[in-house]
Amino acid sequence: MSEESKTSLALGTLTVVFAALAIAFARVPAPVPAPPRQPLVVPANLAGVLPPGTVRISAAQLIKSGGDTSGLDCYACHHKDQPPVIKVEADRRIILPKEHSDLIFGMRNCAECHPADKPVKLEYAEDGTVVVPEAHRGLLAMAHGRNFRNENCFNCHDQDQLNQLHTADGTKVKFEDATLLCAGCHGPTYRDWEAGIHGRTSGYWDRSAGPIVRQQCASCHDPHAPAFTGLIPMPGPHFRARDK
């Protein structure tokens, strides 16, 4: 083959390849948009996030805000001049009266776990009793402090004036001022709280623009079991996790 015909062959082949390429490019379907790198965060998971979800409505706040306090009337059951008797177990643990369970308004925002569109379904054990979900356990426990020396109702509640509290030195404290009672034992924490660095805040950092919203101790801490129970973590980032 001469140089000349080799050249023609090379160019002819090239023309064909180019044409084929043109057809191939034109026929290849529209570029598929980049495949999702990660699955979406399920939007329902965001439901519990905003508005913020863990502040309880404490008895103190209820009173302060002028809410319905009819359920708090101690003397609907108790007699005013007959101080209640505390029942104690053999190991000196106090037996909490069942009737007081509804005084505690719950640590969590119900909607956090129970969105409005997801009705609660009860589960029953074999003996027919309702199974208390893990998340609901411990709400009524008396667990204030590392030992149970503090498990005496009347360390804080006034034995004679049930709609009041009292500090260790006997000073009467109203329910709505319960934070002062907490301060009696938790001095450093109270100092931090006063400075605004303990506990939740919301609203305005710029006080000239609007108020700061502070929470009382009992808004977040259950006075009967102040330590935080575990929270269910929200979903983490979706990338190829390290396989350790």
Place this chain on the structure above:
Amino acid sequence: MKSYLTFLRRCFQAAFIGDWRYYTWLGVLTVLCFFGLNAYANQFVSGLGTTGMTDQVSWGVYIANFTFLVGMAAAAVMLVIPVHIYKNEDLHDLVIFGELLAVAAILMCLAFVTVDLGRPDRFWHLIPGIGIFHFPGSMLSWDVLVLNGYLLLNLHICGYLIYCRYCGRRPGKWFYAPFVFIGIGWAVSIHTITAFLYVGLGGRPFWNSAVLGPRFLASAFTAGPAFIILSLQLIRRFTEYRITDKGLMALRSIVQVAMLVNLFLLVNEVFNEFYTSDRAAASSYYLFLGLHGHHALVPWIWTAVTFNVISAVLLVLPVSRRMGWLNVACGLAVVGIWIEKGMGMVIPGFIPTPLGEMVEYTPTLNEVLVCVGIWAFGLACFTVFLRMTIPILTGKVSSENAK
């Protein structure tokens, strides 16, 4: 003036005319270019999500190739210095090839940077005067300046030199020599500044090492001349341009020394990382040994080290005075350094992330196609430059036979 236009026209014509080998070679490169173009069009529409890059490893094979090619461009200076400072006669006629390679390499660099941009349409923000140029604060702005400056400098030097050859006169003193000497400093600066891009990041201990700049230069001065040797062998084979063995041997000794220095600096770096063995060495562990069960780069870096060592041994032994062995040594050096300095330098800097996450990186097909396209484009440019230049150098095309 008229003669200059004729010169340009004839150069342009020459690019489209050749024998069947030329057409086949250029045709293959063009086909690869088209694949790259198509892949880039996909990326342009869908975003950089078409690549394997992530927030964790935010630079990939584009920047790796960019870094390597800046070195290739800078390597021309390894021919310029012997010729213009030490008056080396053997290399005198070969300088032009180094500079043509530099032009092609810079074009590839610019292409690699452009495809790496998330918003190439906002490229004008980078143009001093029109956009806002963060100079001298950002090393990237320095890089934009020196790369484009180097491109212009080399275009001028090559163009002027070839035009003078075409006209059959000696290059004018003031039009040539000053630019050559500026070019020497400039070539060193492009690669040093590219190293500073990485060195300047305090949050990335793998890069934040003073020896990175010297390593960049040493590896560039190995891979560049090695690549030039390989291309000269091809020129010798396929064109009537005569290249002396002495010239190639002079280049061999350059590659030889640079490769030894390169390996020496690598040893320094490796010692520093592994002997102190602090937390900052995590990336080095990942690169050389694997970390927390991740070792995607380990086979690559050991391949690179093996290639470089074999190449160094061959270059030191007299056996590489034979052309076949010289080609093998140069080929190994180019590939070894491409791995070591591209993926082996860029990727480990991101792994683990500053917060200790281990996310590995693998380029996607689309990304690889874009890279192949740019390489093909660069090689096509280099081929076309040679096609234009060689007939002028051999005297076949000159102002004498302009009619």
Place this chain on the structure above:
Amino acid sequence: MSDPSTDTGVTRRSFLRTSTVLAAGAAAVAAGIAPLRKLGQFSSVDEFLQKHYKELTPEEMKTVLSRIETEVERQYGIRPHVRDYKPMNGVEYVYALNLTRCVGCRKCVHACVAENNQSRNPEIQYIRVLKMPNDGTFDLEKSDPVYTAKAVPEAGSFYMPVQCHHCKNPPCVRVCPVKATWQEPDGITVVDYNWCIGCRYCEAACPYFARRFNWSTPSIPKEQMNTNMSYLGNRPRYKGVMEKCHFCIQRTRAGRYPACLEVCPTGSRKFGNILDPNSEVSYILKNKRVLILKEELGTLPRFFYYFDV
């Protein structure tokens, strides 16, 4: 290689051949770039020519803001209110996070996503919560960002959320080649999403993994869109630009607390004006033990970790 200039006949023939190849090649190029048809409304002329944030006059800014409102409405089907919130005099923001209190519930992460219109897919989150072993090593390589648990905190671990530290000496700002990211007078490091060229140099420079890139067009469900938007803050971002925590500029410059702070169930997050000696953050820096992450890098963060004593 044969020299071309000798024979006219050969030249003509080769010219014809060359033209055929070129025509086929042009067809291949045209077909090759065909995907660009899918580009749609990529960039309007006004958007393309828009000046840098700092060079816009108030009138131009007005036009830009209303153009952006239209763009967002077209893309997401909901008309937002986009404002350009300006820094206040005598204010420098500082953030403090209590490592003793943080339980790692990640509410901050998701509140941030919701408030700041971050892309849901691909997923972009400004805050990374690291679960760290309580073994005294403080080794970030031992951290786990993808932990799952029935309940947090887990025994033997502490949790460290990391987000933009709004450094006084920010490496990200230093490296940007087009000044698309800068520090505002109140200390917030912001990004002009209309000026960023997407080179991701800042992402490589940040020692806190605080910057995120839009690898593809962000997607945000219309009904989850926060329509109170700011130019430098939470307006939807474009494909191919960087974004990052901006201390909820649309909230904080209106005097409010950032979303991550408000949502924190344990009150671990504190924010305020460090120039005000009575602010919470001033109290913390005066009275608490403080940890600066990667202090040795000299970035001088405005983000502090502190501990309860």
